[in-house]
Amino acid sequence: MCGIVAVSGNPEAAQLAFLGLYSLQHRGQEAAGIASFESATGESHRVRKAGLVVDAIKETDIAELPGDVAVAHIRYSTAGGAGLKNAQPIRERFRGGVVSLVHNGNLTNANLLRDRLFDEGALFQSTIDSEVIVHLIARSRAPSTEEQIVDALSQVEGAYCVLITVGDTLYAARDPYGYRPLVIGALPSGGLALTSETCALDIMHARYIRDVEPGELVRIRHGEIESVTRLPKFVAEPQPCVFELVYFARPDTRLWGYTVDRARRAFGRRLAEEQPVDGDIVISVPDSANSAAVGYSERSGIPFELGLIRNHYVGRTFITPTQAGRDFKVRMKFSPVREVLQGKRVVVIDDSLVRGTTSRALVNMLREAGAKEVHLRLASPPVRWPCFYGIDMPTREELIASDKSVEEIREYLHVDSLGYLSPEGMTDAVRENGETYCTACFTGDYRAPLVDAGAGFEMSSHC
Ligand code: AMP
Numbered sequence: 001m002c003g004i005v006a007v008s009g010n011p012e013a014a015q016l017a018f019l020g021l022y023s024l025q026h027r028g029q030e031a032a033g034i035a036s037f038e039s040a041t042g043e044s045h046r047v048r049k050a051g052l053v054v055d056a057i058k059e060t061d062i063a064e065l066p067g068d069v070a071v072a073h074i075r076y077s078t079a080g081g082a083g084l085k086n087a088q089p090i091r092e093r094f095r096g097g098v099v100s101l102v103h104n105g106n107l108t109n110a111n112l113l114r115d116r117l118f119d120e121g122a123l124f125q126s127t128i129d130s131e132v133i134v135h136l137i138a139r140s141r142a143p144s145t146e147e148q149i150v151d152a153l154s155q156v157e158g159a160y161c162v163l164i165t166v167g168d169t170l171y172a173a174r175d176p177y178g179y180r181p182l183v184i185g186a187l188p189s190g191g192l193a194l195t196s197e198t199c200a201l202d203i204m205h206a207r208y209i210r211d212v213e214p215g216e217l218v219r220i221r222h223g224e225i226e227s228v229t230r231l232p233k234f235v236a237e238p239q240p241c242v243f244e245l246v247y248f249a250r251p252d253t254r255l256w257g258y259t260v261d262r263a264r265r266a267f268g269r270r271l272a273e274e275q276p277v278d279g280d281i282v283i284s285v286p287d288s289a290n291s292a293a294v295g296y297s298e299r300s301g302i303p304f305e306l307g308l309i310r311n312h313y314v315g316r317t318f319i320t321p322t323q324a325g326r327d328f329k330v331r332m333k334f335s336p337v338r339e340v341l342q343g344k345r346v347v348v349i350d351d352s353l354v355r356g357t358t359s360r361a362l363v364n365m366l367r368e369a370g371a372k373e374v375h376l377r378l379a380s381p382p383v384r385w386p387c388f389y390g391i392d393m394p395t396r397e398e399l400i401a402s403d404k405s406v407e408e409i410r411e412y413l414h415v416d417s418l419g420y421l422s423p424e425g426m427t428d429a430v431r432e433n434g435e436t437y438c439t440a441c442f443t444g445d446y447r448a449p450l451v452d453a454g455a456g457f458e459m460s461s462h463c
Contacts, residue, residue: 001076001248001392002088003027004102004182005200006163007069008170009191009223014065016193017072020200021053026250027104027196028076031087032056035100036067039168039222043067044098048087068191068222069170071163073102076392086126094138096145097167103130104196105180106390108158109451133162146219146229149173153217154232158448159241159389161212163194170194170220176231177448178214178238179389179438181255184225185209191223197253208254214238239438239447243391245430246380247288247351256437258430261291266429267379267421268295268349275419276300277375279347281340283307285362292379293349302347307340307366330361336369345373352380353409353420354393356400360413373416381423381442382406388450393441 003024007013014036021032033048034057045065049056053074073088089100107113110129117135118124124131136152137145145166153160159179164171172194174182185193185206193206201208212218217229240256241248251261268291282302284293287310297304314333346366353359363374382401387393396402400409410418423442430437440446 001028001390002104003074003196003200004104004161004163004194005070005072005196006102006165006170006172006194007187007191007204008194008220009068010187010189011068012189013068013070013191014062014072016187016204017070018053018057018062019203020193020195021057021072021074023200023203023250024074024196025053027248028074031075031084032073033075033087033089034061034065034070034072035089035091035165036065036070037098037100037165037168038067039069042167044091044100046089046091046100048084048089050084050087069165069168071100071102071165071170086128088128088130090126090131090134092134092138096148098165099134099137100165101130101134102163103128103133104161104182104390105159105175106388107132107156107160108388108448108453109156110158111452113155130162132156133160137164145169146171146217146227150217150229150231157451161196168221171217172212172220173217173231174212174214175448176215176233176235176238177438178240179448180241181244181249182212183208183210184212184218187223192220192225194220197249197255199250199253202252214240235447237436239436241389241391242426242430242437242439243352243380243387243441246426248391251291256430256435257433263430264289264291264351264379265295265298267426268292268297269299270295270425270429271349271377271379271419271421272296272299274422274425275377277347277377277417277419278345279373279375280344281305281307282347282349283340285334285348285350285358286310289349289351289379292351296347296349296377296379300347305340307337307346307348308362309335309337311335327361327364330358331365334362334365336365338369341366342370343372344370345375346371347375347377349377349379351378352383353378353400354383355398356409356413359415363414367414374414375417376413376415376419378418378420380426381420383441385441385444385446387441388446388453389438389440389448391441
């Protein structure tokens with residue numbers, strides 16, 4: 001998870017990057033950071049703080065980030081990886097100058113590379129995989145900065161979108177599989193913006209130009225795209241992550257050629273065809289399932305109602321992870337609308353089922369609020385495999401669908417019926433131009449080598 005932003009060739013680089021981070025908040029809530037570079041003085045600056053963007057980065061911080069180039073990062077919390085030392089941008093000085101780096105994705109051979117670098121005497125400041133890239137750049141004997149970056153990236157495996165500044169030059173790269181998104185836009189006040197999602201371009205009033213292509217390295221100076229290089233390890237079939245469309249990205253973002261809202265509606269329509277049920281109302285688990293629920297309602301003809309309200313002010317809770325605690329957490333987040341639910345056969349649409357804990361608690365809540373029947377429909381297939389490419393998906397043991405049948409899950413959730421979208425239904429719905437996707441969390445089909453995971457399937461400290 002995580003979100004990244006860069007601005008080049010604009011005197012308000014840090015301010016704009018802040019805006020970009022603000023609309024990427026859904027990609028991570030643990031920490032936010034911005035690094036800027038002043039071409040005129042050659043000085044670099046950095047702020048990294050814990051918390052939501054709006055709490056973490058204040059006007060006074062922006063004032064301390066002058067410059068016409070900036071990179072910024074929003075961090076998603078992971079098991080072992082909390083703490084500011086793991087926040088980005090990473091910033092170091094090497095023979096090419098000051099390098100600042102932000103990364104979205106997860107490297108699948110970072111542990112191996114880190115061990116090798118340790119053996120060679122490298123000193124690490126963090127435990128994140130992204131720092132490995134900076135070391136590899138600095139240690140490369142290649143003759144130019146650009147070639148050092150290519151050399152470094154040719155050694156890493158897995159998922160990465162990186163934005164790197166070396167002095168006032170900005171480099172952007174996307175792994176050959178293209179797991180995570182990275183787009184380029186033109187700013188109305190001059191210069192270019194690069195970011196994970198188009199919703200961040202929109203808030204900056206930037207005009208979308210194009211995606212950074214899978215396996216592409218782009219160099220930008222003073223807001224001009226100067227040259228483009230292909231990274232080694234060409235992949236014939238890119239594997240953009242389908243889960244970005246299912247759950248992760250914001251509905252107004254345009255991703256993999258689809259507005260996320262449109263893709264989710266298509267999942268919902270297909271779900272209605274594959275998993276019909278007699279019901280009085282369709283409701284969504286807000287907000288991530290709203291579009292899919294609209295699609296389900298459209299195709300089934302069952303009216304869409306607002307049966308659950310989401311509290312947007314919940315923030316982080318510190319409740320112990322007991323079952324009672326989890327139920328309580330769900331109650332803090334969602335409230336049922338009794339009048340809508342009372343006596344109704346309710347078709348509940350959720351985007352995905354991971355551990356099953358949210359749904360189980362929600363179903364109780366809906367029944368207590370008077371729902372006569374509860375039919376759960378999921379706008380994605382059973383999640384059976386962990387993600388190694390940057391989505392926080394737990395271990396196989398924690399994934400409810402890894403060892404339970406649909407009927408066993410139905411019983412566990414206490415629903416009257418349960419239906420998932422099929423893997424083909426999901427990919428067909430977003431294959432208007434023959435696109436291929438990473439569906440590893442549903443199918444176990446991992447393409448980029450899982451070097452660190454081996455057979456043990458242990459997640460590394462990822463972003
Ligand atoms: P659960 O089944 O209780 O683990 O949670 C599933 C819900 O969490 C779904 O409704 C999704 O909206 C949301 N979700 C899906 N994937 C993730 C993820 N990787 N991290 C956090 N929430 C997720």
